[in-house]
Amino acid sequence: MKNNSLYEIQGLDLRDVCEQFGTPLYVYDADVIKQKFNQFRNAFKGVDHRIMFAVKSCTNISIMKYMRFLGAGIDTVSVPEIKMGLRAGFKPNEIVFTPNVVEFSEIKEAVALGVPVNIENIQNLEAFGQEFNDQYPVCIRLNPNMLSEIESGRASFLDFTSINKEHYQDVGEERVAAWHNQSKFGISLIEFDKVMEIVNRYKIKINGLHLHSSHVILNKEVFAKGVQTIFEIAKQFEHLEYVDLGGGIMVKHHPDDKVIELDDIGRILQKEYEIFCTSLGRKIKIWFEPGRFLMSEAGYLLTKAVVLKTNGFINFVGTNTGFNHLLRPMMYDAYHDIVNISNFTGDSEKYNIVGNLCEIDNLGTERSLDKVRQDDILMIKNAGAYGFSMSSNYNTRPKPAEVLIINSKAELIRKRENFEDLIRNQVELEF
Numbered sequence: 397m398k399n400n401s402l403y404e405i406q407g408l409d410l411r412d413v414c415e416q417f418g419t420p421l422y423v424y425d426a427d428v429i430k431q432k433f434n435q436f437r438n439a440f441k442g443v444d445h446r447i448m449f450a451v452k453s454c455t456n457i458s459i460m461k462y463m464r465f466l467g468a469g470i471d472t473v474s475v476p477e478i479k480m481g482l483r484a485g486f487k488p489n490e491i492v493f494t495p496n497v498v499e500f501s502e503i504k505e506a507v508a509l510g511v512p513v514n515i516e517n518i519q520n521l522e523a524f525g526q527e528f529n530d531q532y533p534v535c536i537r538l539n540p541n542m543l544s545e546i547e548s549g550r551a552s553f554l555d556f557t558s559i560n561k562e563h564y565q566d567v568g569e570e571r572v573a574a575w576h577n578q579s580k581f582g583i584s585l586i587e588f589d590k591v592m593e594i595v596n597r598y599k600i601k602i603n604g605l606h607l608h609s610s611h612v613i614l615n616k617e618v619f620a621k622g623v624q625t626i627f628e629i630a631k632q633f634e635h636l637e638y639v640d641l642g643g644g645i646m647v648k649h650h651p652d653d654k655v656i657e658l659d660d661i662g663r664i665l666q667k668e669y670e671i672f673c674t675s676l677g678r679k680i681k682i683w684f685e686p687g688r689f690l691m692s693e694a695g696y697l698l699t700k701a702v703v704l705k706t707n708g709f710i711n712f713v714g715t716n717t718g719f720n721h722l723l724r725p726m727m728y729d730a731y732h733d734i735v736n737i738s739n740f741t742g743d744s745e746k747y748n749i750v751g752n753l754c755e756i757d758n759l760g761t762e763r764s765l766d767k768v769r770q771d772d773i774l775m776i777k778n779a780g781a782y783g784f785s786m787s788s789n790y791n792t793r794p795k796p797a798e799v800l801i802i803n804s805k806a807e808l809i810r811k812r813e814n815f816e817d818l819i820r821n822q823v824e825l826e827f
Contacts, residue, residue, distance in 0.1 A: 403737035403775065406804040410698060410737055413806050414773050417797050419700045420717035422784050422810075424454075426462060426802035428694035429780075433466045436645075436686055439658035442666030443682050448492055450643050450687025451477045453781040454695070456798055458809035460484040463690075471643075471685040474498075475505050482509070492640070492683070494537065494606065496581060500524075507532055514606050514640070516582050518590050525598025533635060535604030536591060539582030540625050582608035592632070602633040604683075606640040619661045620668070627672040636676075640683040641665075647692045649778050650731045688781040695780020697722050697796070698737075701772045702752070711747050713768050715759065718751020720790040722776060722783050725759055733777040734760045742767030749774065753791050784810075789818060 403410050405425045414421055436447060448471040449463040455477065460470060461484045469490040470481045481491045488510035495502060496516060500523045506513050507528070515521050516537035524534060583591060595602060607626045623641070630636055646655045665682070673679050703714030724730035734749055736742070744764045751757035759776065768774070787795050794813030799806050 403735075405801045408801060408804065408806055410696070410775065411773055413799060413801075414698050414700075416806065417799055417808065418812060419698055419773065420715075420721055420796040421698045422695060422779065422796050422798040423698060423806075424459065424691070424695045424780055424798070424800045424809075426694075426800055429459075429462065429690060430466060432690045432694065433463075433468065435658060436684070436689060437467075439662035440665060440682070440684070442662060443669045444679055445682040445684060446638075448640075448683055448685045449690060450685045451481065452785060453687025454691045454783075455480070455785045456809055457484050458800055458807075459691075460486075462800070462802075464490075471687075472511075475502055475509075478506060478509055478511055492535070492685075494685070500527075512604065514604070516606075516608075518583060518587055518594070521583075521591065521594050521600075525594050525600050528600075530599040530601050533601040533603035533637075535606050535638075535640065536602060537582045537606040537608055537640075538588075538626070538629065539584050539608045540622055582606070588629075601635040603635050603637040604640055605630050605633065605636065605638075607642055615656060616660050616664060619656065620664050623665060623668045627668060630672070630680075631676065636680055638681040638683050640685065643685045643687055643689065645686060645689040647689055647778070649692075649733070691780035692778045693780065695778070695783060697776040697779040697783055699774050699776065701736075701768050701770060701774060704768065704770060711745065713747045713749045713765075713774070714752060715749060715774060716752055717759070717796070718753040718757045718791075718793075719755070719759075720751075720753060720788050720793055721796055722759065722779060723786045723788075724782060726757065727786075732760065732779065734763055734765065735775050735777070736766045736768055736772050737775050738772035739766045739769060742769075753793075789813075792818060794818060 405423065406427060410423065413423060433447070446469060447467070448469040449460070450471045451460060452473050457480055460481060463470065464485055469492070470486055471492050471494055472478045472481060473495050478491055478493055482488070489512065491511040492514060493506040493511050494514040500520055503513055503515070503520060503524065504527065512535060514535040514537050515524055521536065594600070605626055607622055626639055630639055645658065648655050669682065697717065699715040699717040701713050702716050705712045705714065719726040722732070725732060745767050746762055746764050747768060748758060749760045749763060751759055784795070784798060789795065794817060797808060797812035798810035800809045801807070
């Protein structure tokens with residue numbers, strides 16, 4: 397007999413939650429969010445830091461309010477996210493705006509709302525200088541041009557004082573994962589001289605430096621090199637108030653995934669932070685922007701098995717969800733563990749779990765599950781980050797409801813869409 401308590405959250409049977417709210421359904425566990433938040437905060441207690449929840453990972457106003465309750469600020473990437481944060485009760489100085497390749501009008505609007513702004517390209521930095529000169533401090537987002545070789549764990553950086561294009565050509569032949577020379581994010585260190593020329597010409601007050609890290613901090617050496625690089629650059633800015641180390645912390649999706657231990661990098665950061673602050677002659681703040689780390693393991697997508705079929709070689713479980721509700725498996729070939737929470741005694745069988753879209757729509761292939769029957773509930777794990785927030789109405793299907801389980805109660809935090817929601821903003825012409 398399998399332990400069905402594995403499929404309970406705070407004493408609530410997830411099958412009962414599905415019965416109450418229907419499927420597909422996004423469910424978040426407030427206890428897990430709190431545990432991950434406290435884990436993050438404790439790992440970096442040796443430095444003066446601030447946690448800015450990356451809203452794009454889960455854009456629900458109730459989740460934002462809960463993060464505020466825990467003590468977080470928020471990292472936003474659009475003006476509507478800023479406005480949502482203000483509505484959720486965050487003060488402007490508790491919100492940072494970190495957009496990517498946006499029109500300068502969005503940056504002006506963020507300034508008008510009074511939030512800290514993070515600029516990631518030369519064009520907008522120039523426009524910012526022309527518009528605001530030294531009247532509004534700003535942060536700049538840098539791409540450290542770091543390369544991390546997966547198999548050996550080695551890390552190398554472009555020296556920001558002596559960058560040359562030949563280096564790009566040389567490292568391009570190695571087996572590497574880029575952090576990210578090929579990436580559109582941040583101002584490349586190859587343009588650092590241009591940054592300084594613009595800053596000096598307009599007397600821009602740079603009060604923050606942001607390190608683009610994405611989710612590729614895989615080992616201690618990578619983290620240490622990134623911190624050392626950004627601290628070295630930071631010494632050049634007299635108005636510096638904080639260094640933002642981004643999100644960047646990978647979480648486990650597959651049992652074999654290797655992830656970095658937060659306590660390890662906390663100790664590394666404390667050592668480098670103390671050296672840096674001593675050389676600077678004053679303390680600065682360290683900001684983090686975790687989204688995936690706080691939300692991924694706290695969220696589940698629950699779906700019903702509606703069609704069972706075979707082609708003679710593969711057994712398929714057709715569900716009432718798809719990549720319109722969880723895009724990551726098809727977009728990134730991301731692994732999400734899937735379990736049958738309705739059958740605790742069945743023998744294990746191998747399946748391809750697929751969605752109901754008129755496309756190739758794999759949620760998981762060659763997965764061993766307890767025997768799946770029609771109407772069984774499947775739980776897709778690690779769906780709390782970039783699950784609902786990347787969902788769509790493709791095939792004209794409504795988005796799921798969202799539920800937060802908190803204080804042993806299942807609270808609806810987003811209604812399930814219906815047909816009227818799908819056509820609400822369409823304008824019908826008569827012919």
